[in-house]
Amino acid sequence: MSSTEQEARAALMRAADVGDTLMGRLVAHCGAANAVEAIRARTLPPEFEAQEAEQERPPDLAARLNAWHARLDASNAAADLETGDRLGARLIIPGGPEWPTQLDQLGASRPLGLWLHGSADLRFSCLRSVSVVGARAATAYGLHIAAQFGVGLSEADWTVVSGGAYGIDGAAHRGALVGQSPTVIVLACGVDVCYPSGHHNLFTAVREQGVLVSECPPGVHPTRARFLIRNRLIAALSRGTVVVEAALRSGALNTAGHALSLNRHLAAVPGPTTSGLSAGCHKLLRERKAVCVTSPEEMIDLVGTMGDDLASHSRGTAVPRDRLNETAKKVLDAVPARGGAGPASIAVAAGVSLDVALSALGGLGAAGYVERTDKGWRLRRTTSAAYRKAPESAALDTPPAREDAPDDLPFPEDHPDDPPPTPRPTARVLT
Numbered sequence: 001m002s003s004t005e006q007e008a009r010a011a012l013m014r015a016a017d018v019g020d021t022l023m024g025r026l027v028a029h030c031g032a033a034n035a036v037e038a039i040r041a042r043t044l045p046p047e048f049e050a051q052e053a054e055q056e057r058p059p060d061l062a063a064r065l066n067a068w069h070a071r072l073d074a075s076n077a078a079a080d081l082e083t084g085d086r087l088g089a090r091l092i093i094p095g096g097p098e099w100p101t102q103l104d105q106l107g108a109s110r111p112l113g114l115w116l117h118g119s120a121d122l123r124f125s126c127l128r129s130v131s132v133v134g135a136r137a138a139t140a141y142g143l144h145i146a147a148q149f150g151v152g153l154s155e156a157d158w159t160v161v162s163g164g165a166y167g168i169d170g171a172a173h174r175g176a177l178v179g180q181s182p183t184v185i186v187l188a189c190g191v192d193v194c195y196p197s198g199h200h201n202l203f204t205a206v207r208e209q210g211v212l213v214s215e216c217p218p219g220v221h222p223t224r225a226r227f228l229i230r231n232r233l234i235a236a237l238s239r240g241t242v243v244v245e246a247a248l249r250s251g252a253l254n255t256a257g258h259a260l261s262l263n264r265h266l267a268a269v270p271g272p273t274t275s276g277l278s279a280g281c282h283k284l285l286r287e288r289k290a291v292c293v294t295s296p297e298e299m300i301d302l303v304g305t306m307g308d309d310l311a312s313h314s315r316g317t318a319v320p321r322d323r324l325n326e327t328a329k330k331v332l333d334a335v336p337a338r339g340g341a342g343p344a345s346i347a348v349a350a351g352v353s354l355d356v357a358l359s360a361l362g363g364l365g366a367a368g369y370v371e372r373t374d375k376g377w378r379l380r381r382t383t384s385a386a387y388r389k390a391p392e393s394a395a396l397d398t399p400p401a402r403e404d405a406p407d408d409l410p411f412p413e414d415h416p417d418d419p420p421p422t423p424r425p426t427a428r429v430l431t
Helices: 003-015 021-030 032-041 046-053 061-074 077-087 101-109 122-128 140-155 168-178 197-209 224-237 251-261 276-286 296-303 326-334 343-350 354-367
Strands: 090-092 114-118 129-133 159-162 183-186 211-214 240-243 265-268 370-373 376-379
Touching: 003 021, 003 032, 003 061, 003 077, 003 090, 021 032, 021 046, 021 101, 032 061, 077 090, 101 224, 114 197, 122 129, 122 159, 122 183, 122 211, 129 140, 129 168, 129 224, 129 251, 129 296, 140 159, 140 168, 140 296, 159 168, 159 224, 168 183, 168 197, 183 197, 183 224, 197 211, 211 224, 224 251, 240 251, 240 276, 240 296, 251 265, 251 276, 265 276, 265 296, 326 343, 326 354, 343 354, 343 376, 354 370
Parallel strands: 129 159, 129 240, 159 183, 183 211, 240 265
Antiparallel strands: 090 114, 114 211, 370 376
């Protein structure tokens, strides 16, 4: 791109508000340089005026043109570019080598340009990126989860994109800095303005391992409107957005709405049902607008490449009983925990023949699951609590049922929650 085009866009970034769709349509119609000339002459192209007149709600072109003209007269694009060079910042514009092409999906609200301050290449960093957003007044739970997502994504070579605010944003960025991947902060102010001021050290670290991004010229301070408008960039830069913690009225839900409108993946982390700061996440899940994720691996599974970024399936803790075949399980379930029962009674309760029950009882006794008493067979006292109510939906696949109990039954282990045996009182001998 020529320096003329860059200077023209720098001037228009001063003339128009961020996300101004009318300015976006004007630049798309006649180009940045011609748009500057038209504003200075206070005369818009007739074709553009006719096009805007056909809108459902035609804008007040005269009022907008006067506002643009006044701001353009007060601006100095060359000075902005010089200030950026002095700060170490750079201005990228559409069509440039560092411009993320996914921003073109924003249409008329696409930024006129982006100011960057940092060592990372924005376009390359956003090829594999996830936006992590949430509440500023986050709970300890939310901060922990956000940091966990930041660390996990960065260690898996995924870039974390967020807004650099207090709470969830800051925790995600700090977690990302633990890994080697860059992290991207999208600001609602100029890249030379530290907001919030308490994140000065964080911004310094991100400049070294990532990049600060803003569509505001240097020196511009944030406003409430700019925070909401910049959220579209957070959603557009990444493959998907995860909402870690958000109340029903939260800027994070605004980002989630932009992600949905751009057909990006949207995920939410569930929280305590008693926490108002998780109510927004639960609303997204209840309305089926977001996918439930609980770890960085699950988020990567959602937004990653099919077949390459799959998350491992979670499994419950396996116990020795899971390796028993179906016949042995039936016989074991039929053995009482107290008293005792004969082989015939056990066979009837288990629904097997007496020979099969005897064979299974012998194997279970040798493996330590059951013991023989004067009243018959019963569960071993050290393992009865652990195996009396074991679920049939075992985490591990069980072998097919056989008509005889296996000789190599797995030995049970003492249940970790069993209380230690109560010592018997020692009789005192009187002398």
